[in-house]
Amino acid sequence: MDNSFPRSVSLRPSRRLEYNPSSHQKGGKFVPDYSLKITWKMGFVRLVLVAGIIWMLLILTVLLFHIWSCQSSVAFFSAFCNKESRVFFMLNSMGLVKPLHRCPIPVADDPDTVVIPKRRSPERFVQSLSYVTEDEVAINGSQSVPLFGGRETWQQREESFKVKPSMKVHCGFTNNSGADMDKKDISFVKKCHFVVASGIFDGYDLPLQPSNISERSRKLFCFLMVVDEVSYKFIKENVTVREDEANGEWVGVWRLVLLKHPPYDEPRRNGKVPKILTHRLFPQAQYSIWIDGKMELIVDPLLILERYLWRGKHTFAIAQHKHHKSIYEEADSNKRRKRYARPLIDLQMKIYRYEGLESWSPKKNSKSGK
Known part of the structure:
Protein backbone atom coordinates (compact mmCIF):
# COMPACT_ATOMS: atom_id res chain seq x y z
CA MET A 1 0.00 0.00 0.00
CA ASP A 2 1.36 3.33 -0.92
CA ASN A 3 1.75 5.53 2.20
CA SER A 4 2.44 8.71 0.28
CA PHE A 5 -0.40 11.19 0.18
CA PRO A 6 -0.68 14.03 -2.24
CA ARG A 7 0.10 17.41 -0.68
CA SER A 8 -2.76 19.80 -0.27
CA VAL A 9 -2.65 22.69 -2.57
CA SER A 10 -3.47 26.07 -1.03
CA LEU A 11 -5.25 28.57 -3.12
CA ARG A 12 -3.75 31.49 -1.05
CA PRO A 13 -0.92 33.35 -2.63
CA SER A 14 2.40 32.86 -0.87
CA ARG A 15 3.36 35.70 1.51
CA ARG A 16 7.01 35.03 0.95
CA LEU A 17 8.23 36.62 -2.18
CA GLU A 18 11.11 35.03 -3.84
CA TYR A 19 14.10 37.27 -4.10
CA ASN A 20 14.41 38.68 -7.55
CA PRO A 21 17.46 40.86 -8.05
CA SER A 22 15.87 42.51 -11.00
CA SER A 23 13.04 43.86 -8.82
CA HIS A 24 15.49 45.86 -6.64
CA GLN A 25 17.26 47.52 -9.48
CA LYS A 26 16.08 50.48 -11.38
CA GLY A 27 18.09 51.97 -14.15
CA GLY A 28 21.12 49.97 -13.07
CA LYS A 29 21.08 51.46 -9.52
CA PHE A 30 20.30 49.61 -6.31
CA VAL A 31 17.11 50.79 -4.53
CA PRO A 32 16.96 50.03 -0.73
CA ASP A 33 13.85 48.32 0.43
CA TYR A 34 11.36 49.60 3.02
CA SER A 35 12.84 47.73 5.99
CA LEU A 36 16.21 49.39 5.50
CA LYS A 37 14.56 52.81 5.56
CA ILE A 38 12.85 51.97 8.85
CA THR A 39 16.18 50.88 10.33
CA TRP A 40 17.82 54.16 9.39
CA LYS A 41 14.97 56.19 10.87
CA MET A 42 15.04 54.28 14.15
CA GLY A 43 18.81 54.66 14.36
CA PHE A 44 18.55 58.42 13.88
CA VAL A 45 15.90 58.72 16.60
CA ARG A 46 18.06 56.72 19.00
CA LEU A 47 21.05 58.91 18.20
CA VAL A 48 19.06 62.05 18.98
CA LEU A 49 17.81 60.57 22.27
CA VAL A 50 21.32 59.52 23.35
CA ALA A 51 22.71 62.96 22.47
CA GLY A 52 19.92 64.63 24.47
CA ILE A 53 20.58 62.42 27.50
CA ILE A 54 24.32 63.15 27.36
CA TRP A 55 23.60 66.88 27.09
CA MET A 56 21.29 66.78 30.11
CA LEU A 57 23.89 64.85 32.09
CA LEU A 58 26.50 67.49 31.25
CA ILE A 59 24.18 70.27 32.42
CA LEU A 60 23.42 68.35 35.62
CA THR A 61 27.13 67.76 36.23
CA VAL A 62 27.89 71.48 35.83
CA LEU A 63 25.07 72.41 38.24
CA LEU A 64 26.26 69.88 40.81
CA PHE A 65 29.82 71.20 40.52
CA HIS A 66 28.52 74.75 40.98
CA ILE A 67 26.62 73.72 44.10
CA TRP A 68 29.64 71.89 45.48
CA SER A 69 32.04 74.77 44.75
CA CYS A 70 29.76 77.22 46.56
CA GLN A 71 29.85 75.01 49.65
CA SER A 72 33.53 74.11 49.41
CA SER A 73 36.04 75.50 51.91
CA VAL A 74 38.90 74.99 49.44
CA ALA A 75 39.89 78.37 48.05
CA PHE A 76 40.66 77.09 44.55
CA PHE A 77 37.19 75.60 44.08
CA SER A 78 35.26 78.30 45.95
CA ALA A 79 36.65 80.83 43.46
CA PHE A 80 34.51 79.19 40.74
CA CYS A 81 31.33 80.10 42.63
CA ASN A 82 29.85 83.39 41.46
CA LYS A 83 27.42 84.32 44.22
CA GLU A 84 26.05 87.21 42.18
CA SER A 85 25.06 85.11 39.16
CA ARG A 86 21.54 84.13 38.16
CA VAL A 87 22.47 80.47 38.53
CA PHE A 88 23.40 80.97 42.19
CA PHE A 89 20.22 82.98 42.78
CA MET A 90 18.13 80.21 41.20
CA LEU A 91 19.87 77.47 43.21
CA ASN A 92 19.53 79.53 46.38
CA SER A 93 15.79 80.03 45.79
CA MET A 94 15.45 76.26 45.38
CA GLY A 95 17.29 75.67 48.66
CA LEU A 96 20.15 73.79 46.98
CA VAL A 97 22.90 76.09 48.28
CA LYS A 98 23.38 77.24 51.84
CA PRO A 99 22.53 80.95 52.19
CA LEU A 100 25.01 83.32 53.77
CA HIS A 101 24.69 83.67 57.52
CA ARG A 102 23.40 87.15 58.28
CA CYS A 103 23.35 88.73 61.71
CA PRO A 104 20.45 91.17 62.22
CA ILE A 105 21.48 94.29 64.12
CA PRO A 106 18.92 96.69 65.65
CA VAL A 107 20.35 99.98 64.44
CA ALA A 108 19.05 103.40 63.49
CA ASP A 109 17.44 103.94 60.11
CA ASP A 110 19.37 106.77 58.49
CA GLN A 320 29.07 87.52 71.18
CA HIS A 321 29.92 84.17 69.62
CA LYS A 322 26.79 82.47 68.34
CA HIS A 323 27.80 79.09 69.83
CA HIS A 324 30.46 79.52 72.54
CA LYS A 325 30.11 81.38 75.83
CA SER A 326 33.58 80.61 77.16
CA ILE A 327 37.17 80.57 75.97
CA TYR A 328 37.31 76.94 77.09
CA GLU A 329 34.42 76.02 74.79
CA GLU A 330 36.27 77.73 71.96
CA ALA A 331 39.40 75.74 72.82
CA ASP A 332 37.50 72.44 72.73
CA SER A 333 36.00 73.40 69.37
CA ASN A 334 39.45 74.15 67.94
CA LYS A 335 40.75 70.81 69.15
CA ARG A 336 37.84 68.92 67.62
CA ARG A 337 38.35 70.64 64.29
CA LYS A 338 42.14 70.19 64.51
CA ARG A 339 42.77 73.87 63.91
CA TYR A 340 45.88 73.93 66.04
CA ALA A 341 48.17 71.62 67.98
CA ARG A 342 46.19 70.15 70.86
CA PRO A 343 49.05 70.13 73.41
CA LEU A 344 49.64 73.86 72.84
CA ILE A 345 45.93 74.61 73.25
CA ASP A 346 45.86 72.62 76.48
CA LEU A 347 48.92 74.49 77.73
CA GLN A 348 47.30 77.86 77.00
CA MET A 349 44.10 76.85 78.78
CA LYS A 350 46.17 75.65 81.73
CA ILE A 351 47.73 79.10 81.98
CA TYR A 352 44.29 80.74 81.92
CA ARG A 353 43.07 78.49 84.73
CA TYR A 354 46.22 79.16 86.73
CA GLU A 355 45.56 82.89 86.44
CA GLY A 356 42.01 82.47 87.73
CA LEU A 357 39.92 82.60 84.55
CA GLU A 358 36.81 80.56 85.30
CA SER A 359 34.47 78.88 82.84
CA TRP A 360 31.21 80.63 82.11
CA SER A 361 28.18 79.60 84.13
CA PRO A 362 24.68 81.04 84.68
CA LYS A 363 25.75 81.97 88.22
CA LYS A 364 28.03 84.66 86.81
CA ASN A 365 24.96 86.58 85.64
CA SER A 366 26.94 88.10 82.78
CA LYS A 367 25.49 89.51 79.58
CA SER A 368 27.01 86.65 77.59
CA GLY A 369 24.47 84.33 79.17
CA LYS A 370 21.48 86.19 77.81
Whole structure:
Protein backbone atom coordinates (compact mmCIF):
# COMPACT_ATOMS: atom_id res chain seq x y z
CA MET A 1 0.00 0.00 0.00
CA ASP A 2 1.36 3.33 -0.92
CA ASN A 3 1.75 5.53 2.20
CA SER A 4 2.44 8.71 0.28
CA PHE A 5 -0.40 11.19 0.18
CA PRO A 6 -0.68 14.03 -2.24
CA ARG A 7 0.10 17.41 -0.68
CA SER A 8 -2.76 19.80 -0.27
CA VAL A 9 -2.65 22.69 -2.57
CA SER A 10 -3.47 26.07 -1.03
CA LEU A 11 -5.25 28.57 -3.12
CA ARG A 12 -3.75 31.49 -1.05
CA PRO A 13 -0.92 33.35 -2.63
CA SER A 14 2.40 32.86 -0.87
CA ARG A 15 3.36 35.70 1.51
CA ARG A 16 7.01 35.03 0.95
CA LEU A 17 8.23 36.62 -2.18
CA GLU A 18 11.11 35.03 -3.84
CA TYR A 19 14.10 37.27 -4.10
CA ASN A 20 14.41 38.68 -7.55
CA PRO A 21 17.46 40.86 -8.05
CA SER A 22 15.87 42.51 -11.00
CA SER A 23 13.04 43.86 -8.82
CA HIS A 24 15.49 45.86 -6.64
CA GLN A 25 17.26 47.52 -9.48
CA LYS A 26 16.08 50.48 -11.38
CA GLY A 27 18.09 51.97 -14.15
CA GLY A 28 21.12 49.97 -13.07
CA LYS A 29 21.08 51.46 -9.52
CA PHE A 30 20.30 49.61 -6.31
CA VAL A 31 17.11 50.79 -4.53
CA PRO A 32 16.96 50.03 -0.73
CA ASP A 33 13.85 48.32 0.43
CA TYR A 34 11.36 49.60 3.02
CA SER A 35 12.84 47.73 5.99
CA LEU A 36 16.21 49.39 5.50
CA LYS A 37 14.56 52.81 5.56
CA ILE A 38 12.85 51.97 8.85
CA THR A 39 16.18 50.88 10.33
CA TRP A 40 17.82 54.16 9.39
CA LYS A 41 14.97 56.19 10.87
CA MET A 42 15.04 54.28 14.15
CA GLY A 43 18.81 54.66 14.36
CA PHE A 44 18.55 58.42 13.88
CA VAL A 45 15.90 58.72 16.60
CA ARG A 46 18.06 56.72 19.00
CA LEU A 47 21.05 58.91 18.20
CA VAL A 48 19.06 62.05 18.98
CA LEU A 49 17.81 60.57 22.27
CA VAL A 50 21.32 59.52 23.35
CA ALA A 51 22.71 62.96 22.47
CA GLY A 52 19.92 64.63 24.47
CA ILE A 53 20.58 62.42 27.50
CA ILE A 54 24.32 63.15 27.36
CA TRP A 55 23.60 66.88 27.09
CA MET A 56 21.29 66.78 30.11
CA LEU A 57 23.89 64.85 32.09
CA LEU A 58 26.50 67.49 31.25
CA ILE A 59 24.18 70.27 32.42
CA LEU A 60 23.42 68.35 35.62
CA THR A 61 27.13 67.76 36.23
CA VAL A 62 27.89 71.48 35.83
CA LEU A 63 25.07 72.41 38.24
CA LEU A 64 26.26 69.88 40.81
CA PHE A 65 29.82 71.20 40.52
CA HIS A 66 28.52 74.75 40.98
CA ILE A 67 26.62 73.72 44.10
CA TRP A 68 29.64 71.89 45.48
CA SER A 69 32.04 74.77 44.75
CA CYS A 70 29.76 77.22 46.56
CA GLN A 71 29.85 75.01 49.65
CA SER A 72 33.53 74.11 49.41
CA SER A 73 36.04 75.50 51.91
CA VAL A 74 38.90 74.99 49.44
CA ALA A 75 39.89 78.37 48.05
CA PHE A 76 40.66 77.09 44.55
CA PHE A 77 37.19 75.60 44.08
CA SER A 78 35.26 78.30 45.95
CA ALA A 79 36.65 80.83 43.46
CA PHE A 80 34.51 79.19 40.74
CA CYS A 81 31.33 80.10 42.63
CA ASN A 82 29.85 83.39 41.46
CA LYS A 83 27.42 84.32 44.22
CA GLU A 84 26.05 87.21 42.18
CA SER A 85 25.06 85.11 39.16
CA ARG A 86 21.54 84.13 38.16
CA VAL A 87 22.47 80.47 38.53
CA PHE A 88 23.40 80.97 42.19
CA PHE A 89 20.22 82.98 42.78
CA MET A 90 18.13 80.21 41.20
CA LEU A 91 19.87 77.47 43.21
CA ASN A 92 19.53 79.53 46.38
CA SER A 93 15.79 80.03 45.79
CA MET A 94 15.45 76.26 45.38
CA GLY A 95 17.29 75.67 48.66
CA LEU A 96 20.15 73.79 46.98
CA VAL A 97 22.90 76.09 48.28
CA LYS A 98 23.38 77.24 51.84
CA PRO A 99 22.53 80.95 52.19
CA LEU A 100 25.01 83.32 53.77
CA HIS A 101 24.69 83.67 57.52
CA ARG A 102 23.40 87.15 58.28
CA CYS A 103 23.35 88.73 61.71
CA PRO A 104 20.45 91.17 62.22
CA ILE A 105 21.48 94.29 64.12
CA PRO A 106 18.92 96.69 65.65
CA VAL A 107 20.35 99.98 64.44
CA ALA A 108 19.05 103.40 63.49
CA ASP A 109 17.44 103.94 60.11
CA ASP A 110 19.37 106.77 58.49
CA PRO A 111 23.19 107.10 58.66
CA ASP A 112 22.95 110.71 57.52
CA THR A 113 21.27 111.64 60.82
CA VAL A 114 23.99 110.10 63.00
CA VAL A 115 25.83 112.69 65.07
CA ILE A 116 29.55 111.97 65.35
CA PRO A 117 31.10 113.01 68.69
CA LYS A 118 33.27 116.08 68.25
CA ARG A 119 35.95 114.87 70.64
CA ARG A 120 37.06 111.59 72.09
CA SER A 121 36.23 110.51 75.61
CA PRO A 122 38.90 111.60 78.10
CA GLU A 123 41.31 108.95 79.30
CA ARG A 124 40.43 108.37 82.94
CA PHE A 125 43.01 105.72 83.72
CA VAL A 126 45.97 105.57 81.32
CA GLN A 127 47.32 108.99 80.39
CA SER A 128 50.46 107.82 78.59
CA LEU A 129 50.81 104.52 76.73
CA SER A 130 53.84 103.31 74.79
CA TYR A 131 54.99 99.98 73.40
CA VAL A 132 58.13 97.88 73.60
CA THR A 133 59.72 97.96 70.14
CA GLU A 134 63.06 96.26 70.80
CA ASP A 135 63.39 92.58 71.59
CA GLU A 136 65.57 91.71 74.57
CA VAL A 137 67.68 89.38 72.41
CA ALA A 138 68.54 92.18 70.00
CA ILE A 139 69.53 94.43 72.89
CA ASN A 140 71.83 91.79 74.39
CA GLY A 141 73.50 91.14 71.04
CA SER A 142 72.34 87.56 70.63
CA GLN A 143 72.05 85.93 67.21
CA SER A 144 68.49 84.74 67.80
CA VAL A 145 65.72 86.04 65.55
CA PRO A 146 63.59 88.77 67.21
CA LEU A 147 60.15 87.58 68.25
CA PHE A 148 57.10 89.47 67.02
CA GLY A 149 55.73 89.91 70.53
CA GLY A 150 59.11 90.23 72.19
CA ARG A 151 60.40 88.07 75.00
CA GLU A 152 58.11 89.20 77.77
CA THR A 153 58.93 87.87 81.22
CA TRP A 154 56.29 86.62 83.63
CA GLN A 155 56.92 89.61 85.86
CA GLN A 156 56.41 92.03 82.96
CA ARG A 157 53.20 90.23 82.06
CA GLU A 158 51.89 90.52 85.59
CA GLU A 159 52.75 94.22 85.69
CA SER A 160 50.93 94.86 82.40
CA PHE A 161 47.63 93.92 84.07
CA LYS A 162 48.03 96.67 86.66
CA VAL A 163 46.55 99.84 85.22
CA LYS A 164 48.70 102.91 85.86
CA PRO A 165 48.72 106.48 84.48
CA SER A 166 51.88 105.76 82.48
CA MET A 167 52.48 102.33 80.94
CA LYS A 168 54.83 100.64 78.50
CA VAL A 169 53.71 97.20 77.37
CA HIS A 170 54.52 94.47 74.87
CA CYS A 171 52.08 94.64 71.97
CA GLY A 172 53.76 93.04 68.96
CA PHE A 173 55.61 94.69 66.08
CA THR A 174 59.07 94.62 67.57
CA ASN A 175 61.74 95.74 65.13
CA ASN A 176 62.71 93.27 62.38
CA SER A 177 60.17 90.69 63.57
CA GLY A 178 57.85 90.63 60.53
CA ALA A 179 54.40 91.89 59.50
CA ASP A 180 55.88 94.74 57.46
CA MET A 181 53.75 97.12 55.40
CA ASP A 182 54.73 98.83 52.16
CA LYS A 183 55.53 102.53 52.34
CA LYS A 184 52.59 103.35 50.06
CA ASP A 185 50.22 101.56 52.45
CA ILE A 186 51.73 103.26 55.50
CA SER A 187 51.24 106.62 53.83
CA PHE A 188 47.63 105.80 52.94
CA VAL A 189 46.50 104.52 56.35
CA LYS A 190 47.85 107.65 58.07
CA LYS A 191 44.87 109.48 56.56
CA CYS A 192 42.34 106.97 57.93
CA HIS A 193 40.51 108.08 61.06
CA PHE A 194 37.49 105.80 60.56
CA VAL A 195 38.39 102.24 59.55
CA VAL A 196 36.56 99.09 58.57
CA ALA A 197 39.22 96.38 58.55
CA SER A 198 39.19 92.77 57.41
CA GLY A 199 41.74 90.15 56.49
CA ILE A 200 42.35 87.13 54.26
CA PHE A 201 45.33 84.85 54.80
CA ASP A 202 46.68 81.80 52.99
CA GLY A 203 44.40 82.39 49.98
CA TYR A 204 41.41 81.16 51.94
CA ASP A 205 38.77 83.43 50.40
CA LEU A 206 38.02 86.41 48.17
CA PRO A 207 36.90 89.86 49.38
CA LEU A 208 33.14 90.18 49.88
CA GLN A 209 31.86 93.63 48.99
CA PRO A 210 29.91 95.49 51.71
CA SER A 211 26.31 96.39 50.97
CA ASN A 212 23.94 99.14 52.15
CA ILE A 213 26.83 101.58 52.56
CA SER A 214 25.80 105.24 52.45
CA GLU A 215 27.66 107.85 50.46
CA ARG A 216 28.60 109.54 53.72
CA SER A 217 30.31 106.40 55.00
CA ARG A 218 32.08 105.81 51.68
CA LYS A 219 33.75 109.20 52.06
CA LEU A 220 34.37 108.88 55.80
CA PHE A 221 35.63 105.30 56.19
CA CYS A 222 38.69 103.49 54.88
CA PHE A 223 37.81 99.90 53.99
CA LEU A 224 41.12 98.08 54.49
CA MET A 225 41.64 94.44 53.51
CA VAL A 226 44.82 93.05 55.09
CA VAL A 227 46.32 90.15 53.12
CA ASP A 228 49.47 88.08 53.10
CA GLU A 229 51.47 87.38 49.97
CA VAL A 230 49.66 84.10 49.22
CA SER A 231 46.24 85.77 49.39
CA TYR A 232 47.50 88.78 47.45
CA LYS A 233 48.53 86.56 44.54
CA PHE A 234 45.31 84.53 44.73
CA ILE A 235 43.13 87.66 44.67
CA LYS A 236 44.96 89.14 41.69
CA GLU A 237 44.50 85.90 39.75
CA ASN A 238 40.77 85.56 40.42
CA VAL A 239 39.21 89.03 40.66
CA THR A 240 39.72 92.42 39.07
CA VAL A 241 42.21 94.59 40.96
CA ARG A 242 42.38 98.24 39.95
CA GLU A 243 45.29 100.54 40.66
CA ASP A 244 45.02 104.22 41.56
CA GLU A 245 47.44 107.06 40.87
CA ALA A 246 49.41 106.37 44.07
CA ASN A 247 49.85 102.67 43.10
CA GLY A 248 47.26 101.64 45.66
CA GLU A 249 45.38 98.47 44.75
CA TRP A 250 41.62 98.12 45.16
CA VAL A 251 39.00 95.38 44.95
CA GLY A 252 35.71 97.24 44.91
CA VAL A 253 35.68 99.45 48.00
CA TRP A 254 38.42 97.43 49.71
CA ARG A 255 41.94 98.86 49.72
CA LEU A 256 44.42 95.97 49.78
CA VAL A 257 47.08 96.23 52.50
CA LEU A 258 49.87 93.71 52.02
CA LEU A 259 51.71 92.37 55.07
CA LYS A 260 55.11 91.00 54.11
CA HIS A 261 57.28 88.62 56.13
CA PRO A 262 54.60 86.95 58.27
CA PRO A 263 55.80 86.62 61.87
CA TYR A 264 54.44 83.09 62.32
CA ASP A 265 54.56 79.91 60.27
CA GLU A 266 50.83 79.26 60.68
CA PRO A 267 48.26 81.32 58.70
CA ARG A 268 45.71 81.30 61.51
CA ARG A 269 48.17 82.96 63.87
CA ASN A 270 49.15 85.51 61.24
CA GLY A 271 45.48 86.33 60.75
CA LYS A 272 45.23 87.33 64.40
CA VAL A 273 47.75 90.14 63.90
CA PRO A 274 45.39 92.59 62.12
CA LYS A 275 42.37 91.28 64.02
CA ILE A 276 43.70 91.87 67.53
CA LEU A 277 46.27 94.58 66.81
CA THR A 278 44.20 96.81 64.52
CA HIS A 279 45.19 99.81 66.63
CA ARG A 280 48.86 99.03 66.00
CA LEU A 281 48.48 98.61 62.25
CA PHE A 282 46.38 101.76 61.87
CA PRO A 283 47.44 104.01 64.77
CA GLN A 284 45.73 107.12 63.37
CA ALA A 285 42.29 105.49 63.44
CA GLN A 286 39.95 106.95 66.04
CA TYR A 287 37.33 104.26 65.41
CA SER A 288 37.75 100.85 63.82
CA ILE A 289 35.45 97.95 63.03
CA TRP A 290 36.80 94.46 62.39
CA ILE A 291 34.90 91.95 60.27
CA ASP A 292 36.15 88.47 59.41
CA GLY A 293 37.12 87.92 55.79
CA LYS A 294 34.51 85.20 55.27
CA MET A 295 31.69 87.53 56.37
CA GLU A 296 29.84 90.25 54.48
CA LEU A 297 29.14 93.65 56.01
CA ILE A 298 25.47 94.44 55.32
CA VAL A 299 24.98 97.40 57.70
CA ASP A 300 26.34 100.90 57.33
CA PRO A 301 29.39 101.21 59.64
CA LEU A 302 28.19 104.57 60.97
CA LEU A 303 25.06 102.88 62.27
CA ILE A 304 27.17 100.24 64.01
CA LEU A 305 29.31 102.84 65.77
CA GLU A 306 26.21 104.78 66.82
CA ARG A 307 24.47 101.67 68.14
CA TYR A 308 27.31 100.07 70.07
CA LEU A 309 29.61 102.95 71.04
CA TRP A 310 28.15 106.42 70.89
CA ARG A 311 24.63 105.66 72.05
CA GLY A 312 25.83 104.17 75.34
CA LYS A 313 29.08 106.17 75.52
CA HIS A 314 31.22 103.04 75.31
CA THR A 315 34.78 102.78 74.06
CA PHE A 316 34.86 99.12 73.05
CA ALA A 317 32.33 96.55 71.82
CA ILE A 318 32.76 92.92 70.84
CA ALA A 319 30.29 90.52 69.24
CA GLN A 320 29.07 87.52 71.18
CA HIS A 321 29.92 84.17 69.62
CA LYS A 322 26.79 82.47 68.34
CA HIS A 323 27.80 79.09 69.83
CA HIS A 324 30.46 79.52 72.54
CA LYS A 325 30.11 81.38 75.83
CA SER A 326 33.58 80.61 77.16
CA ILE A 327 37.17 80.57 75.97
CA TYR A 328 37.31 76.94 77.09
CA GLU A 329 34.42 76.02 74.79
CA GLU A 330 36.27 77.73 71.96
CA ALA A 331 39.40 75.74 72.82
CA ASP A 332 37.50 72.44 72.73
CA SER A 333 36.00 73.40 69.37
CA ASN A 334 39.45 74.15 67.94
CA LYS A 335 40.75 70.81 69.15
CA ARG A 336 37.84 68.92 67.62
CA ARG A 337 38.35 70.64 64.29
CA LYS A 338 42.14 70.19 64.51
CA ARG A 339 42.77 73.87 63.91
CA TYR A 340 45.88 73.93 66.04
CA ALA A 341 48.17 71.62 67.98
CA ARG A 342 46.19 70.15 70.86
CA PRO A 343 49.05 70.13 73.41
CA LEU A 344 49.64 73.86 72.84
CA ILE A 345 45.93 74.61 73.25
CA ASP A 346 45.86 72.62 76.48
CA LEU A 347 48.92 74.49 77.73
CA GLN A 348 47.30 77.86 77.00
CA MET A 349 44.10 76.85 78.78
CA LYS A 350 46.17 75.65 81.73
CA ILE A 351 47.73 79.10 81.98
CA TYR A 352 44.29 80.74 81.92
CA ARG A 353 43.07 78.49 84.73
CA TYR A 354 46.22 79.16 86.73
CA GLU A 355 45.56 82.89 86.44
CA GLY A 356 42.01 82.47 87.73
CA LEU A 357 39.92 82.60 84.55
CA GLU A 358 36.81 80.56 85.30
CA SER A 359 34.47 78.88 82.84
CA TRP A 360 31.21 80.63 82.11
CA SER A 361 28.18 79.60 84.13
CA PRO A 362 24.68 81.04 84.68
CA LYS A 363 25.75 81.97 88.22
CA LYS A 364 28.03 84.66 86.81
CA ASN A 365 24.96 86.58 85.64
CA SER A 366 26.94 88.10 82.78
CA LYS A 367 25.49 89.51 79.58
CA SER A 368 27.01 86.65 77.59
CA GLY A 369 24.47 84.33 79.17
CA LYS A 370 21.48 86.19 77.81
